[in-house]
Amino acid sequence: MQPNLTRQQIKQRAKTQLRQPGVWGQMMIANILPWLITVIFTLVTVLGIVAVMTKFGVSRMALQPEQFATYYQQHSDTSMPLLKPLVLLWFTQGVAFTALDIFRGANRVRPGQAVMRLFNGQYFFGILFVWVFTVVLYLIGMMAFVIPAIPIVFGTSMSFYIYYDGKTHAENGRFSAMQAVGHSWQMMRGNKLDYFVLKLSLLGWSILKAITWHLFDFMINPYLQLVDAGFYENVQTQYAQKQAELN
Structure with a gap:
């Protein structure tokens, strides 16, 4: 792949890859299980909100909105925001890595293999540790108020991809979650704003x-x-070139 692609070129290449015969359909099938999990969590969340509203009294909500806010905080299930990404973690990252393979030129997707590809000894616990490290860093940033958390989120955003590549290509498969997070931070120096603008365009x-x-x-x-x-592929290519020039 040619380096230094613009955001528009990245999006256009993604569309081109999806237009390959069967690719978009296969990727949709691969996304069905994570989608179902998301729908279930959404329904559970909505039903929980409705249950709290019913117990408090719908008629009271308009008259006592501040009391309802306090009541909701005391009686709502706060585990969902943390439980949902953890349950989805291996499924969504497995499909994300398949998307990376497609962007790199693969023209065939096995949906079942894509969604289950991380449920093995090579990747399972490493992916979990990458998630734990990034969440901990994010929480540290949040405790230092919101602004420091934003660079942390974007600085560690490539950690999963880096772990996938590192674990796949490293000698004897020795590549740690901590290495992935550290490499992501280095790779995203000077690229955080570009990634933010890309996300904003989507x-x-x-x-x-x-x-x-x-x-x-x-x-x-x-x-x-x-x-x-x-x-990721674009930034990774640029980063590898810079490292080669320094060496």
Whole structure:
């Protein structure tokens, strides 16, 4: 792949790859299981909100909104925001790595293999540790107020892809989650703003997913996954070239 692709070129290449015979359909099938999990969590969350509203009294909500806010905080299930990404972790990352393979030129997707590819000794615990490290760093950033958390999120955003490549190509498969997070931070120096702008350009898709209650995520996500993978591939290529020049 040629280095230094623009954001528009990354998105165009993602569309081109998806237009290969059968690729988009296969990626949609691969996304069905994560989509179903997302829908279930969404339904559980909505039902929980309705249950709290019912117990408090719908008629009281208009008269006592501040009391309802306090009541909701005390009686709502706060485990969902943490449990959902953890349950989805291996499924979504497996499909994300398949999207990276497609962006790199693969023209065939095995949906079942894509969604289950991380449930093995090579990747399972490493992916979990990458997630734990990034969450801990994010929480540290949040405790230092919101602004420091934003660079941390974007600085560690390539950690999973780096772990996948590192674990796949390293000698004897020795590549740690901590190495992946550290390499992501180094790789994203000077690229955080570019990634932020790319994400901003895709905001319309995220809004569409939200207002449709995630009912069409399995159709939308293949494109977003290939764009994300394309950004990583582009930045990774540039970073490797810089490292080679320094050596």
